[in-house]
Amino acid sequence: MQHVGSRMLLLGFGLAAATALPVGAAHAVDAAAITTQGNGKGAAPCMACHGVDGGGQASTGNPRLARLDAAYLQKQLDDFAGGARTSPVMQATAMALSDDERAALAAYYSKLPIPPVxxxxxxxxxxxxxxxxxxxxxxxxxxxxxxxxxxxxxxxxxxxxxxxxxxxxxxxxxxxxxxxxxxxxxxxxxxxxxxxxxxxxxxxxxxxxxxxxxxxxxxxxxxxx
Ligand code: HEC
Ligand code: HEC
CATH class of the missing domain: 1.10.760.10 (Cytochrome c-like domain)
Structure with a gap:
C-alpha cells in the first residue's frame, strides 16, 4: 500500500509540475468576483439576491449569508447541488459551481461582518x-x-x-x-x-x-x- 501511495504522490507532483500550477492553486478562487459577476459558467452573481453585504433581502425572503458558519454554508451549497435541498433559484447556481468555488464562497461569506441593518x-x-x-x-x-x-x-x-x-x-x-x-x-x-x-x-x-x-x-x- 505504501508503494502505491508514494507512486500516487509522485504522480501528483508530476501533474502539478507539468501544468505548472503553484501549490494551493485550487484555493485561488476569487470568491468576491463570483459574488458580483457570477462564475461565467452558469452561477449567477450572489449579490443580486443575497445583497452586496450578504445581509439577504427581507422583502423577498432571500437569506442572510454574512457571518454564517463556513462549514454550514458549504453543506447547503452541496445539498442544493446534490438535490437534498431543492430550490428553483439556488440549485442551478450551486450545480454550476466547482467544489473549490463552493468552499471559497462559503469561507468568504463566513467572514463578512454583520450588516448594520x-x-x-x-x-x-x-x-x-x-x-x-x-x-x-x-x-x-x-x-x-x-x-x-x-x-x-x-x-x-x-x-x-x-x-x-x-x-x-x-x-x-x-x-x-x-x-x-x-x-x-x-x-x-x-x-x-x-x-x-x-x-x-x-x-x-x-x-x-x-x-x-x-x-x-x-x-x-x-x-x-
Ligand atoms: C436569483 C437569486 C439568487 C442568487 C443569484 C443566489 N441565491 Fe443563494 N439563495 C436564494 C434563495 C431564494 C435561497 C433560499 C432557497 C430556499 O428556499 O431554500 C438561497 C439560499 C442560499 C443558501 C442557503 C442559506 C442558508 O441559510 O441555509 C446559500 C449558502 C446560498 N444561497 C449561497 C449563494 C451563493 C454563494 C450564490 C452565488 C454564487 C447565490 N446563493 C446566488 C437566492 C439566490
Ligand atoms: C434538536 C435540535 C434542533 C431544534 C430543537 C431546532 N432546530 Fe432548527 N435546525 C437544526 C439543525 C441541525 C438545522 C440544520 C439543518 C441542515 O444541516 O441543513 C436546523 C435548521 C433550521 C432552519 C434553516 C436555517 C437556514 O439557514 O436555512 C430553520 C429555519 C430552523 N432550523 C428553524 C427552527 C425553529 C423555528 C425551531 C423551533 C420551533 C428549531 N429550528 C428547532 C436543529 C434544531
Whole structure:
C-alpha cells in the first residue's frame, strides 16, 4: 500500500509540475468576483439576491449569508447541488459551481461582518407570552417540540457548524424552510431533527416563530445584544 501511495504522490507532483500550477492553486478562487459577476459558467452573481453585504433581502425572503458558519454554508451549497435541498433559484447556481468555488464562497461569506441593518430589526419584538416567543424559548413538550433556542443558541444566534443562526434571517425565509421540511422539498437535516419538529407545527405556529426570530437584533459579532 505504501508503494502505491508514494507512486500516487509522485504522480501528483508530476501533474502539478507539468501544468505548472503553484501549490494551493485550487484555493485561488476569487470568491468576491463570483459574488458580483457570477462564475461565467452558469452561477449567477450572489449579490443580486443575497445583497452586496450578504445581509439577504427581507422583502423577498432571500437569506442572510454574512457571518454564517463556513462549514454550514458549504453543506447547503452541496445539498442544493446534490438535490437534498431543492430550490428553483439556488440549485442551478450551486450545480454550476466547482467544489473549490463552493468552499471559497462559503469561507468568504463566513467572514463578512454583520450588516448594520440587521442590528435593528424593522419588526417589533413579539411579547414574551406570544406563541412565537413560547415556541422559541420554551418549546411545546406535549408535541415533543423542544425550544428552538436549545439547538439554535440563545435568541437564535447559531451554534457552530450544525445549528445555523435564525436571528437576522427574514421571517419569510424561516417560514419557507419550515414548510419545505413539512413538504419534504428540504430533507438535508441530520437525524431529521427539523422535519419531525416542523411536522408538529401549524401554519400559525410557523408564522409566529418565524416572526419572533426575525425580530431578534444582532450585535456586530453576530450575537444578540
Ligand atoms: C436569483 C437569486 C439568487 C442568487 C443569484 C443566489 N441565491 Fe443563494 N439563495 C436564494 C434563495 C431564494 C435561497 C433560499 C432557497 C430556499 O428556499 O431554500 C438561497 C439560499 C442560499 C443558501 C442557503 C442559506 C442558508 O441559510 O441555509 C446559500 C449558502 C446560498 N444561497 C449561497 C449563494 C451563493 C454563494 C450564490 C452565488 C454564487 C447565490 N446563493 C446566488 C437566492 C439566490
Ligand atoms: C434538536 C435540535 C434542533 C431544534 C430543537 C431546532 N432546530 Fe432548527 N435546525 C437544526 C439543525 C441541525 C438545522 C440544520 C439543518 C441542515 O444541516 O441543513 C436546523 C435548521 C433550521 C432552519 C434553516 C436555517 C437556514 O439557514 O436555512 C430553520 C429555519 C430552523 N432550523 C428553524 C427552527 C425553529 C423555528 C425551531 C423551533 C420551533 C428549531 N429550528 C428547532 C436543529 C434544531
Amino acid at each position: 440587521l442590528m435593528k430589526p424593522v419588526t417589533p419584538m413579539p411579547a414574551t407570552d406570544s406563541v412565537g416567543a413560547v415556541l422559541a424559548t420554551r418549546g411545546r413538550w406535549d408535541k415533543q417540540v423542544p425550544a428552538c433556542v436549545q439547538c439554535h443558541g440563545p435568541s437564535g444566534i447559531g451554534v457552530g457548524a450544525h445549528f445555523p443562526p435564525l436571528a437576522g434571517q427574514p421571517a419569510a425565509y424561516i417560514e419557507a424552510q419550515l414548510k419545505a421540511w413539512q413538504q419534504g422539498t428540504r430533507h438535508n437535516d441530520p437525524l431529521q431533527l427539523m422535519q419531525h419538529l416542523s411536522n408538529a407545527l401549524s401554519a400559525q405556529d410557523i408564522n409566529a416563530v418565524a416572526g419572533w426570530f426575525a425580530a431578534q437584533p444582532l450585535d456586530a459579532k453576530g450575537a444578540t445584544p
